[in-house]
Amino acid sequence: MEEQFVWITARRIKPGTLDDFEGAWRPEPAPQGLRRAFAYWSEDGAEIIGVSFWDTRESCDAYRASEAEVRRRQAMAPYVVEERESFYRGRELAIPVR
Template identity: 75%
Template sequence: MEEHFVWVTTRRIRPGSLEDFERAWRPATHPDGMRRAYAYWSEDGQEITGVSFWDSKEACDAWRASEAEAQRRAGMASYVAEEREGFYRGRELAIPSGSPG
């Protein structure tokens, strides 16, 4: 099975700042080594979880240490009330076909 390298960040943002936060959140350039990314919002629009898939931990670490990422984080800092993040390794789980008889 293919192994995935995933960076997950969950941010609680200040009320009423979703549009401004979204503008600051999107990177100006596509990070090298990022395969794909997803964003998930809570119903109240005050919590956003970003999930990005990477070629390797080193590629993710290089982006996180870059000037472009530092600028992106500085741009969204005033909208963020709380932030949690982590890097994970994993794989897709097989879902059994068919239903129990």
């Protein structure tokens, strides 16, 4: 199976700021090397998990070091209480057919 490169970020945000945070969270323009991105919210809207899939570790690192990412993080900062992030390598698991 194909190896995948994934950046995962978990953020706890200030109460009542989900809509504002989501507007600041979206990168513009789309980063070079970004294949797909997903966001998942807790039911109370207090925590957001971002999962992004990249062509390579280097393409992810290049974006993370870019001015565009610096501006995006500055835009999100007023809404973020806590942040955890990590880079992973992996692949899809084959689910046995029943």
